[in-house]
Amino acid sequence: xxxxxxxxxxxxxxxxxxxxxxxxxxxxxxxxxxxxxxxxxxxxxxxxxxxxxxxxxxxxxxxxxxxxxxxxxxxxxxxxxxxxxxxxxxxxxxxxxxxxxxxxxxxxxxxxxxxxxxxxxxxxxxxxxxxxxxxxxxxxxxxxxxxxxxxxxxxxxxxxxxxxxxxxxxxxxxxxxxxxxxxxxxxxxxxxxxxxxxxxxxxxxxxxxxxxxxxxxxxxxxxxxxxxxxxxxxxxxxxxxxxxxxxxxxxxxxxxxxxxxxxxxxxxxxxxxxxxxxxxxxxxxxxxxxxxxxxxxxxxxxxxxxxxxxxxxxxxxxxxxxxxxxxxxxxxxxxxxxxxxxxxxxxxxxxxxxxxxxxxxxxxxxxxxxxxxxxxxxxxxxxxxxxxxxxxxxxxxxxxxxxxxxxxxxxxxxxxxxxxxxxxxxxxxxxxxxxxxx
Amino acid sequence: xxxxxxxxxxxxxxxxxxxxxxxxxxxxxxxxxxxxxxxxxxxxxxxxxxxxxxxxxxxxxxxxxxxxxxxxxxxxxxxxxxxxxxxxxxxxxxxxxxxxxxxxxxxxxxxxxxxxxxxxxxxxxxxxxxxxxxxxxxxxxxxxxxxxxxxxxxxxxxxxxxxxxxxxxxxxxxxxxxxxxxxxxxxxxxxxxxxxxxxxxxxxxxxxxxxxxxxxxxxxxxxxxxxxxxxxxxxxxxxxxxxxxxxxxxxxxxxxxxxxxxxxxxxxxxxxxxxxxxxxxxxxxxxxxxxxxxxxxxxxxxxxxxxxxxxxxxxxxxxxxxxxxxxxxxxxxxxxxxxxxxxxxxxxxxxxxxxxxxxxxxxxxxxxxxxxxx
Numbered sequence: 073x074x075x076x077x078x079x080x081x082x083x084x085x086x087x088x089x090x091x092x093x094x095x096x097x098x099x100x101x102x103x104x105x106x107x108x109x110x111x112x113x114x115x116x117x118x119x120x121x122x123x124x125x126x127x128x129x130x131x132x133x134x135x136x137x138x139x140x141x142x143x144x145x146x147x148x149x150x151x152x153x154x155x156x157x158x159x160x161x162x163x164x165x166x167x168x169x170x171x172x173x174x175x176x177x178x179x180x181x182x183x184x185x186x187x188x189x190x191x192x193x194x195x196x197x198x199x200x201x202x203x204x205x206x207x208x209x210x211x212x213x214x215x216x217x218x219x220x221x222x223x224x225x226x227x228x229x230x231x232x233x234x235x236x237x238x239x240x241x242x243x244x245x246x247x248x249x250x251x252x253x254x255x256x257x258x259x260x261x262x263x264x265x266x267x268x269x270x271x272x273x274x275x276x277x278x279x280x281x282x283x284x285x286x287x288x289x290x291x292x293x294x295x296x297x298x299x300x301x302x303x304x305x306x307x308x309x310x311x312x313x314x315x316x317x318x319x320x321x322x323x324x325x326x327x328x329x330x331x332x333x334x335x336x337x338x339x340x341x342x343x344x345x346x347x348x349x350x351x352x353x354x355x356x357x358x359x360x361x362x363x364x365x366x367x368x369x370x371x372x373x374x375x376x377x378x379x380x381x382x383x384x385x386x387x388x389x390x391x392x393x394x395x396x397x398x399x400x401x402x403x404x405x406x407x408x409x410x411x412x413x414x415x416x417x418x419x420x421x422x423x424x425x426x427x428x429x430x431x432x433x434x435x436x437x438x439x440x441x442x443x444x445x446x447x448x449x450x451x452x453x454x455x456x457x458x459x460x461x462x463x464x465x466x467x468x469x470x471x472x473x474x475x476x477x478x479x480x481x482x483x484x485x486x487x488x489x490x491x492x493x494x495x496x497x498x499x500x501x502x503x504x505x506x507x508x509x510x
Numbered sequence: 511x512x513x514x515x516x517x518x519x520x521x522x523x524x525x526x527x528x529x530x531x532x533x534x535x536x537x538x539x540x541x542x543x544x545x546x547x548x549x550x551x552x553x554x555x556x557x558x559x560x561x562x563x564x565x566x567x568x569x570x571x572x573x574x575x576x577x578x579x580x581x582x583x584x585x586x587x588x589x590x591x592x593x594x595x596x597x598x599x600x601x602x603x604x605x606x607x608x609x610x611x612x613x614x615x616x617x618x619x620x621x622x623x624x625x626x627x628x629x630x631x632x633x634x635x636x637x638x639x640x641x642x643x644x645x646x647x648x649x650x651x652x653x654x655x656x657x658x659x660x661x662x663x664x665x666x667x668x669x670x671x672x673x674x675x676x677x678x679x680x681x682x683x684x685x686x687x688x689x690x691x692x693x694x695x696x697x698x699x700x701x702x703x704x705x706x707x708x709x710x711x712x713x714x715x716x717x718x719x720x721x722x723x724x725x726x727x728x729x730x731x732x733x734x735x736x737x738x739x740x741x742x743x744x745x746x747x748x749x750x751x752x753x754x755x756x757x758x759x760x761x762x763x764x765x766x767x768x769x770x771x772x773x774x775x776x777x778x779x780x781x782x783x784x785x786x787x788x789x790x791x792x793x794x795x796x797x798x799x800x801x802x803x804x805x806x807x808x809x810x811x812x813x814x815x816x817x818x819x820x821x822x823x824x825x826x827x828x829x830x831x832x833x834x835x836x837x838x839x840x841x842x843x844x845x846x847x848x849x850x851x852x853x854x855x856x857x858x859x860x861x862x863x864x865x866x867x868x869x870x871x872x873x874x875x876x877x878x879x880x881x882x883x884x
Binding site for chain 2: 212217223224228237392399400402405411412416417418420421425503505
């Protein structure tokens, strides 16, 4: 089977080369300025009714402030020169997810933790998450009392987040639950800081993971990170998220050693990983894009941009990934599980439907599109999708050509690369099954 | 994609843009009549999140339980329905109790497996694969394995998932899983799907798309109420239509979410129980009219029960031993061995950490289902 060039894998290397100190941009600032579109760099062809979209975005903002905030995050992934920090934040959201219900302020704080500590020390990140109201609520830590310690958070901490099944015992969970008792947060005052209710906290000696002591929650997290298995579990998850659905054992153990020795500094691990000979040689089976990756890479690679949160929401809803609403505590499915049922059809055809909508919106002539009337008239009337006038197709072509498989032969139907794409070629690429992989 | 096929692809899509797409549209939306099948069906309803067994049905003879959950016990006692052997049923199951009196329903208060696992994820996996972790790490579902063994002789009879969550039931080496919520994608992308099937050269995905397209064509005549698409009632309505229209799906699975009641159980469970009661009763009434109910078994379960003790938030935490129900028009013939369960347990045993001891292993039930399905 011919492989689609792995554009995004190539770009990941580029992100690393571009700088070491990737700043955390203030999403609130983006949020406030979004109605003016100063930050979006969107130019449209003259026929496109820009003012409608500004208006539509205003309505979106009034209706769904949280959706708008998430939209800013997605915009940052799409438009940033270096989206590594955002993609790593997304990884942590996959690895240590939380369902937030209607408590959007809590989720906003959690997202800031993913973004702030994502590239830095993993233990610090997990400690911050364990003190965040979203996680405390989600896994019932906020009422855990020494008379009845709640095991929900400690169990998932070991089983899903840090160690994996078989590397802890039920006894470890019970003891860890005692260590996490008494965690309360200030319900009244933003940012809902954590405090310890000493009357509810179990201050006795706990014995877990082979150690004994008067441990508190943070100590338990440190204990879990002191296990070599933790480095292995997280490294495997990182490789799976960024590179391949089937990570080779040798790579996992090399990364685990490196991660462990470097005190779980995630940016260092990513540098080690992305520059590893195995990666550079590109000798991996492919990874299925998550719906969000599909949405983001699709925009980064084609120059088309969603306008306002509705379009992003719609895309993610149809393809099955609502952020901060994973199916269960183990997060979203991975790999081939995404290519299933109705979601598969939306994944394959919605991107090209959006491109066609963008072209129809920007053109006075009504072109007979391949879309059925139900899609173009009724359901997608409110979706906004435009072509960024500054986008450079050549860059996309060059990115494709840098891959070791010569895509030009099949992409362009010619033996030599050409300088520009036409609409049909673009549609053919994004509808190709291989576009579902990265 | 090879160069040749790309050129073909390109030519075709240009043609579709410049000429009318009506031809392609129609060819995709034509009803392909689904094969008809009529036989014994099984509907599985999962109460997702871990239903509190003792709030569904509670023994009145066990002092440990009464003391461990004073608020919850007095709530269930207040409008309880006396069943037998000093067991009381939650008053919100009024219509189901009618079915019980008609011998169309059996209550199985404590169903589980040895060494209960209290992680949602793991326990759901155990129920879906029917493997204990100590036995196998295989992720194939019990329904998938059953259909695989059977489909050598009968290609058409399959299982279908009518809710949006992903499950392992149908997973197997051969892909026997079908998932269907509505026909939206087929209506939207009709001609694109046709183009794709003609031109793409990735056998696995082409097969998946083809299968999904065929499924949607088979189910094109099923009406769905769009606004409550995911409620249990809507899912069971889909199941009803699948059965009444004799679609070739032998096993249908549904799901009702919201049972993870760590807090405010007294607010949440009565609402869920009322919906469960109403939806199952509707299903039974709709299927009874044409005699389909006699050929149907409904199995209701949850991935685990909850703790005996109530917590400070008037909720309960993850426990063991699920409350299950078996429904059907002709239970005595469909599942003859199930009559052994008609007498409710006379005493309650506890395991380590105050978990309820199961009285029935769920795999005994599965064995009966397989015998029943044939």
